[in-house]
Amino acid sequence: MSYKVTIADTGEEFHCRELQHLLAGMQQLGKKGIPVGCRSGGCGVCKVRITSGEYQVKKMSRDHVSEQEEENGIALACRVSPRSDIQLQVLGHLKKIVTPKK
Amino acid sequence: MAFTGIMRPGHVQLRVLDIDEALTHYCDNMGLIETDRDDQGRVYLKCWDEIDKFSVVLEPSDRAGMDHMAFKVATEQDLSRFESRVKDFGVETSRVPAGELNGCGERISFIAPGGHRFDLYAQKEQIGNSIPTTNPSPWPEGIKGMKAIRFDHCLLYGNDHDETVRFFTEALDLDLAEQVVDGDVQIAAFLSCGYKAHDIAFIRHEEPGKLHHASFLLGSWEQVLRAADIISMKDIPLDVGPTRHGLTRGMTIYYYDPSGNRNEVFAEDSYRYPDSPVLTWEADNVGQAIFYHSRVLVDSFMGVVS
Numbered sequence A: 001m002s003y004k005v006t007i008a009d010t011g012e013e014f015h016c017r018e019l020q021h022l023l024a025g026m027q028q029l030g031k032k033g034i035p036v037g038c039r040s041g042g043c044g045v046c047k048v049r050i051t052s053g054e055y056q057v058k059k060m061s062r063d064h065v066s067e068q069e070e071e072n073g074i075a076l077a078c079r080v081s082p083r084s085d086i087q088l089q090v091l092g093h094l095k096k097i098v099t100p101k102k
Numbered sequence B: 001m002a003f004t005g006i007m008r009p010g011h012v013q014l015r016v017l018d019i020d021e022a023l024t025h026y027c028d029n030m031g032l033i034e035t036d037r038d039d040q041g042r043v044y045l046k047c048w049d050e051i052d053k054f055s056v057v058l059e060p061s062d063r064a065g066m067d068h069m070a071f072k073v074a075t076e077q078d079l080s081r082f083e084s085r086v087k088d089f090g091v092e093t094s095r096v097p098a099g100e101l102n103g104c105g106e107r108i109s110f111i112a113p114g115g116h117r118f119d120l121y122a123q124k125e126q127i128g129n130s131i132p133t134t135n136p137s138p139w140p141e142g143i144k145g146m147k148a149i150r151f152d153h154c155l156l157y158g159n160d161h162d163e164t165v166r167f168f169t170e171a172l173d174l175d176l177a178e179q180v181v182d183g184d185v186q187i188a189a190f191l192s193c194g195y196k197a198h199d200i201a202f203i204r205h206e207e208p209g210k211l212h213h214a215s216f217l218l219g220s221w222e223q224v225l226r227a228a229d230i231i232s233m234k235d236i237p238l239d240v241g242p243t244r245h246g247l248t249r250g251m252t253i254y255y256y257d258p259s260g261n262r263n264e265v266f267a268e269d270s271y272r273y274p275d276s277p278v279l280t281w282e283a284d285n286v287g288q289a290i291f292y293h294s295r296v297l298v299d300s301f302m303g304v305v306s
C-alpha cells in the first residue's frame, strides 16, 4: 500500500509505501523538502509536524521530540511510516557550522 | 618506553535507542565482538585487534549521542597527576569507582569546556586479541562484516572551541597535529596523543557536547570499498564516501548506526612524531581538506550530529 505525502511548505508531493519511512519515500525519486540526516531517529534534522493523516512511528531520540510533542503530531520523518495520505510541515533544519564573522 | 601520560583512546560509550539493532550493526555488520553485559543493560564490545576487554560500550537510552569517551593513561601515577592538572586548569573532576564499567579500573571523570564528558583510567582487564602471543598469526578467523581493527578516534562538535583545545593541549598534553583556520580563527583541531594522525578532533560549533562521529580503523582502501559494499548490502544509511580526506590523508566512508550516531571506517592515514610540524588547511580550501577528490562540502556531513 502506498500513500501520498504533501509538504505544506512547498507543495511538494511524493508517494511513500507503508513499509517505508517518509524520507525514503521522498528520496526515492529525488524529491526534496525535508532535511535528510541520519535516517535513524537520532539527529533531529528531519523533524516535522504532521497536520493530517494516520501513521506509525518508531523510537525517536527524546533530545529532539518530547513525549508531549509526539502526542501533538510532531515526529522525525525518518521514523514515520504512513497509514493514510499525510500532510506535514517541516520544522527541522541542518545545523550551521559556526563560521566566524569577518 | 616512549609512551607516557595519555596513551590512547580507550573506549567510547554511545547511547542507542534499540540495543538489538545496535548489536546487529556493530557486531554483524562492522565486526566488533561482544565481550560482556551488565545489569544496567549496557553491552561491551571490542574490535578484534584490541587487547583490552572493551573499546565500545552501548548504553540503552531514549536518545542518541555520546555519553563519554575515555583515554587510557600509562600508569596509576599518571591518573593522579592528570587529576591535579585538570583541576588546576579549572575543570572539576570526580572519581568513578573501579568496576562501574565491568573490567575497568578507577576513572577520573570531567566535562571538558566544549561540554563533552571524558574519563581517564589506567587499568582495564586484558583479554587479548584472539591471536596467540607466541608465533602469532596475522589475523584471527571468523571476524564478521567490515572487520574493524580498532576504535580509533572521535570527532566532536562543541562550543568554547578555543578553550577545549587549550585544555587538551595544556592540561592533557595532546599535540595539535592538523587544523583548519579562517584567518586567525581555528575552525577545526585534530589532536594527537602519540604517533597517530589524530586521536580526537574538535569542530567549532555553537551547541555543547555533540558527537559528529566515532571512527574505526580498517586495513586498506580495498577494505574501505568492501565496507561500502556492506553498507549497501545491509541497507545502512550512508553519509559520504568512499573517498579520501585531505586532512590526515585517510581513505574513508561515513554512515550512521541505527540510532543516528555517525560512524567512520577508514584506512591508510598519515602519522606524526612529537617534532612534526602542525599541518594547516585554509578555510578557502576546506572542501579539499575534507573531501580531497570532490572538493565540495556535503551539507549532511557538516550539519548532522547526535
Ligand code: FES
Residues within 6 Å of the ligand: A035, A036, A037, A038, A039, A040, A041, A042, A043, A044, A045, A046, A047, A076, A077, A078, A079, B260
Ligand atoms: S534524519 Fe536524523 S532523525 Fe531523521
Ligand SMILES: [Fe+2]
Residues within 6 Å of the ligand: B153, B154, B155, B213, B215, B264
Ligand atoms: Fe574521523
